[in-house]
Amino acid sequence: MPATPNSAETLDAPGRAVVLLSGGLDSATVLAIARRDGFACHALSIDYGQRHRFELECAARVARALGAIDHKTVAVDLRAFGGSALTADIDVPTHERVDEIGSTIPITYVPARNLVFLALAVAYAETLGASDVFIGVNAVDYSGYPDCRPAFVSAFENVANLATKAGVEGRRLHVNTPIIEMSKAEIIRTGASLGVDYALTTSCYNPPAPMLACGHCDSCLLRRQGFEQAGVPDPTRYAG
Template identity: 50%
Template sequence: MEPRKRSQRAVVLLSGGLDSTTLAYLLDAYGFVLYGLSFRYGQRHERELEAARAIAEKLRFAEHRVVTIDLAQWGGSSLVGSGEIPRQPTSGIPSTYVPVRNLVFLAIAHAYAEAIDADAVAIAVSQVDYSGYPDCRGEFLAAYQQAADLASRRFVETGRRIPVLAPFLDVPKSAIVRLGLRLGVDYAETWSCYRGGERPCQECDSCRLRAQAFAEAGVPDPLLQR
């Protein structure tokens, strides 16, 4: 069998978590050449960057960049040290929300994508099983796409946009797990816990959503089997 020809390039926002890893595998299956973008933004759970590096290496990304941008310098989120990470569900938008983080990340991803003449930017947000963050909604992505188009020289001069691909936007996390297993994702290599450490805390919002996804998918989480 001859190697599959790859022609389209995608910048994928790769956190090292369950969703973004599955997205990377999906794009790889569709034949995209992958350019990974991860962020060291002052998060407590830098363990996720280790996972992102391992995944980028395993999938043979054309390039994987880790960008440092200090969102902790003004705080505003328990993920960057402003208060304790909640151990129980809370009403409203939780304190783990990092102010407009996805807007910042997408803007940098689009700058990267335009510089390398990529065909798409991909992000693994979902507005189904999520913590209620406003920058994970379809309404935000639609408005962001319009702004990105207007800011892009490529779009202004040629009409060629760099689309934001968000295939999991309306997909339950359990379905993402099932898809990932079909694609061959080893979820033991991913990291979701907001607290970092050696093992998942199984108390934070991200751990609870992950546990719910594996339970609904009817399979054990291999990360907890180690």
């Protein structure tokens, strides 16, 4: 069921939402869903020291294309902690086929990333008086990431309401994960039906050049298969 703005509960800013936006396919779809459901959207990107800076430019373009009110980028240097192939000096693994991707926690897992991102989104929502936060976590393709599971999200919503003035004052903050149970094909079909231009997005863990995908990292394999299964033309430029 789509989320709807909880204007009855939120007197100061009905239907205002913070939407976490990475520059990737999933979060672009989430922004399109939040817009469809009537939310005034404040896009928020986190500059956490990701390898590929153009991801943040993608996020800015997606925010504009999908009608976000504004787009803010907040820097937090998770590289200082190390520990992931997405931020540190560790090789990103590649595979030939999707079924070679394991279900254990992958090396691309950034420790507690979604916990940090959601905490920042809640801080921003609190300042805006926004009633809702949206995040593009997905429990299907990223089953190995602990902070993509529904149990994590619902526990986080609980703690967010204990942490904030809004929660104390009885205005409930909602954490929305509209694509959490969708396959990549369903995400792409949904976004395509809402006019998302996936050519603006990037997913590759190991791009040979900006807006050029390697075609072999786990993220590329899942993206390619998703477009095929969705029956949607794939606008991605793959190197191989």
